[in-house]
Amino acid sequence: MAAKTERDLTFERIDEDLKKGHSITEFNIENDRYVFFSDIHKGSGNKKSDAFVQNETTFCFALNKYFDDNFTLVQVGDIEECWGFKVKKALKRYKDTVFHYEGKFFNAKRYYRIFGNHDFKWRKPKKVDKLLKPLLSDKNIELKVLPALQLGEKIVVVHGHQGSFESDQFWKVSKGFVRFWTSIWFRTFGRKKYRASKNAQVRKKRDKYLREWAEKNNRLLIAGHTHGYLFESTSKIPSKIPDIEKLEEKLEKTTGKLEKLVLEEQIEKIKNLSEKYKDEIIGLKYTSHLKNVEAPCYFNIGAGVYTDGITCIEIDKGEIRLVMWVSSHFIHRKVGKKLKSLIFVDKPQRVEIISEDLKEILKKI
Numbered sequence: 001m002a003a004k005t006e007r008d009l010t011f012e013r014i015d016e017d018l019k020k021g022h023s024i025t026e027f028n029i030e031n032d033r034y035v036f037f038s039d040i041h042k043g044s045g046n047k048k049s050d051a052f053v054q055n056e057t058t059f060c061f062a063l064n065k066y067f068d069d070n071f072t073l074v075q076v077g078d079i080e081e082c083w084g085f086k087v088k089k090a091l092k093r094y095k096d097t098v099f100h101y102e103g104k105f106f107n108a109k110r111y112y113r114i115f116g117n118h119d120f121k122w123r124k125p126k127k128v129d130k131l132l133k134p135l136l137s138d139k140n141i142e143l144k145v146l147p148a149l150q151l152g153e154k155i156v157v158v159h160g161h162q163g164s165f166e167s168d169q170f171w172k173v174s175k176g177f178v179r180f181w182t183s184i185w186f187r188t189f190g191r192k193k194y195r196a197s198k199n200a201q202v203r204k205k206r207d208k209y210l211r212e213w214a215e216k217n218n219r220l221l222i223a224g225h226t227h228g229y230l231f232e233s234t235s236k237i238p239s240k241i242p243d244i245e246k247l248e249e250k251l252e253k254t255t256g257k258l259e260k261l262v263l264e265e266q267i268e269k270i271k272n273l274s275e276k277y278k279d280e281i282i283g284l285k286y287t288s289h290l291k292n293v294e295a296p297c298y299f300n301i302g303a304g305v306y307t308d309g310i311t312c313i314e315i316d317k318g319e320i321r322l323v324m325w326v327s328s329h330f331i332h333r334k335v336g337k338k339l340k341s342l343i344f345v346d347k348p349q350r351v352e353i354i355s356e357d358l359k360e361i362l363k364k365i
């Protein structure tokens with residue numbers, strides 16, 4: 001018998017996980033609101049080695065907003081970083097911030113969690129009860145961290161590492177290996193280069209197999225793991241890019257120095273985001289291996305470790321969206337002869353990158 005390929009293993013593992021997972025049979029596409037976050041990688045809080053820490057406030061802000069707006073939270077794996085650090089460090093560091101907001105969803109019974117390859121230990125109920133659950137609630141509510149989640153008949157959610165040679169097959173070896181090398185790497189280069197080192201080929205291969213699984217099984221698959229957000233669109237045009245031309249018109253009419261600087265910065269930011277759409281979001285890079293873009297069936301959430309924010313997917317009363325929460329930050333500019341720090345965004349901004357009719361998409365699958 002021929003050896004199993006990575007594609008075979010990916011298909012097998014997703015099928016297995018789906019059987020062991022949970023199904024939300026009462027899912028109501030017209031009324032329900034769900035938000036999906038993945039690959040938050042909460043670490044020790046150390047600025048050099050924790051890839052998430054710069055987005056802590058943004059994440060809390062976003063969670064609070066989604067809670068108030070009656071969303072159900074789904075965390076799709078690699079929420080804590082258990083390879084690079086001991087998990088207790090992350091639990092302690094984010095106990096009063098992120099876990100506080102997660103707990104609000106959990107106590108309201110609007111909370112689901114899926115495990116990934118970096119927080120694989122949550123597959124064990126004993127560890128969940130002992131370490132994770134007490135951070136979310138003191139009430140007697142069961143917390144089960146799932147291998148997969150299904151919404152209604154057609155929507156399937158998994159972390160996305162299933163069957164991957166690097167992340168699933170040899171995880172015991174790779175865990176020690178990663179902890180050793182990340183510690184050396186962090187000390188030498190800091191976290192930025194580590195993040196950038198996510199191999200594009202590996203990412204592309206993951207996207208390909210996950211998409212093929214979805215296509216073969218006639219499902220809409222939502223995953224994370226690759227750290228590269230991907231939204232398969234029928235239109236291939238983002239629906240709501242902020243209008244640069246209008247901002248430029250406004251800039252021409254503005255006379256105030258400070259207002260000008262803020263507008264310039266805003267335009268630059270949007271231009272950069274547009275570049276991102278071109279390469280990653282609209283999927284131009286990925287279309288080559290997509291046989292049928294008429295039926296979008298694979299959506300990747302992205303991650304919480306970007307330097308400038310966090311991406312997520314919303315399923316909101318019949319719409320599916322890719323959203324980026326842009327972190328607040330300072331800009332430094334010369335005003336006259338002095339270098340001044342100006343606050344550009346004083347609170348995290350929700351940027352809706354693309355939104356489509358979910359029912360129309362599901363009809364085609």
Ligand SMILES: [Mn+2]
Nearest residue numbers: 078116117225
């Ligand atoms: Mn992962």
